[in-house]
Amino acid sequence: MTQPLTDIIWLHDDLRVADNLLLHFASPPEAMLVVYVLDERKLAPWHPDDEGMRLGPARIRFLWQSVMELRGQLLRLGSDLLVKIGSPADEMAALCQALRPRRVRVSHSPCADEAADIDALRAQLSAGTELDVIDNNTLIDAGSLPFAWQEWPGSFSAFRRRVEKDNEIPAPLAAPVTLPPWPDDASRGFPPLQHLCRESANWQADPRGEFDYGGGEAAGHARLQDYLWAHEAIGEQAGPAYYKQTRNGLAGADFSTRFSAWLSRGCLSPRQVHQAVKDWEASHGQCESSYWITFELLWRDYFHHAAELDGAGLFGRRALPPLNDAFNAWRAGRTGIPFIDAAMIELSSTGFLSNRARQNVASYLVKDLKVDWRLGAAWFEHCLIDFDAPSNWGNWRYVGGTGRDPRRNRYFNVLGQADRYDPAGHYVARWLPALVDLPADQRHRPWQKAPEHFARPLAEPYD
Structure with a gap:
């Protein structure tokens, strides 16, 4: 019996059916396997001094919701989704060894690790298997x-x-009406979320965030x-x-x-x-x-x-520096600056932070607390549901003075920002209940009005 012409679709951050060039073919295969490999490196600690994974609980929950829903979409179109956990290049090479596909299709990635994985797979492919790398995102x-x-x-x-x-x-492409069938001898599988992290399976966003992301x-x-x-x-x-x-x-x-x-x-x-x-x-x-x-x-x-x-x-060319007290206070929302602390509590409680708050907490960490910008970028990577490596690390490079923008010395006066964007102190009181009973004009500088209850900030910005 002749082996069917099979394509393997290797997904990264392209978890959709519509406007996905990987699922559109000039010459459709006779069979198709769609696979997502969760990179085991993302399950390693985000920092050598901390046990939390690079993929924090909010991120894992959103990701798993996204892959589960994608599998349902693919099943409706006559296909399926195989989910693996491990080294992406090795897992893909093993699949190619077993299935001998005519080609592997994958979206181009600008990031170093993912690009290296694609190159590593290319080096392991047997003659007769093509690798198509497609701009898709x-x-x-x-x-x-x-x-x-x-x-x-x-x-x-x-x-x-x-x-x-x-x-x-270009205009986006419609979703395909149907897809090639799953290869007869190919495995199927979807590890449960609890297999990764029980904390992620049970994680819920704090309702004070007023928005619950569903993947x-x-x-x-x-x-x-x-x-x-x-x-x-x-x-x-x-x-x-x-x-x-x-x-x-x-x-x-x-x-x-x-x-x-x-x-x-x-x-x-x-x-x-x-x-x-x-x-x-x-x-x-x-x-x-x-x-x-x-x-x-x-x-x-x-x-x-x-x-x-x-x-x-x-990502910076050196290993991350050790964690220190200033960084730990910043990420826990204990700097003494309500505008910063409220934002950091929101980040860890919801997996989200407004653009205005992101700029302020980043500036305060780097410019006022004098902490290496890469620690802030790595913590955002752990926390943010919307983490996007080029945007996150690119923006943090700006704050650290190493970005491409010629304006390298931008500083946010966080007290001035607080007065402008949260004039009545509603935002800080939402996340810091101890401020609720203070008058609006005291909520951003509580150490000045009630020093017996509120400690002075770790670093006082210019007021």
């Missing part, structure tokens, strides 16, 4: 950028001007539709018509799009978000706020393409 493919790598723009603004002038964003393609599209279209019908000043005015908010479900979690795992593609915003603009007209959503997607593209140039340098 950015607005603009690397090959379509209007400049060569050696002519990389010196700043995001220069990058944005060039790509907005010279590039059309998966369907949840991502539901959020996309809700944010773009639901608010106008009930007269709320939220959504794409108000995004630029609300994006610096701190609390609530809709001050931000919150698309980033689904983008980070590829449950939504950036082209799907871009097209959805353009559909909204076709009905309502383009405005500065709706443009700003696509502007943020370009920031994401910038970080993803820049990460390829940076290689391992994106």
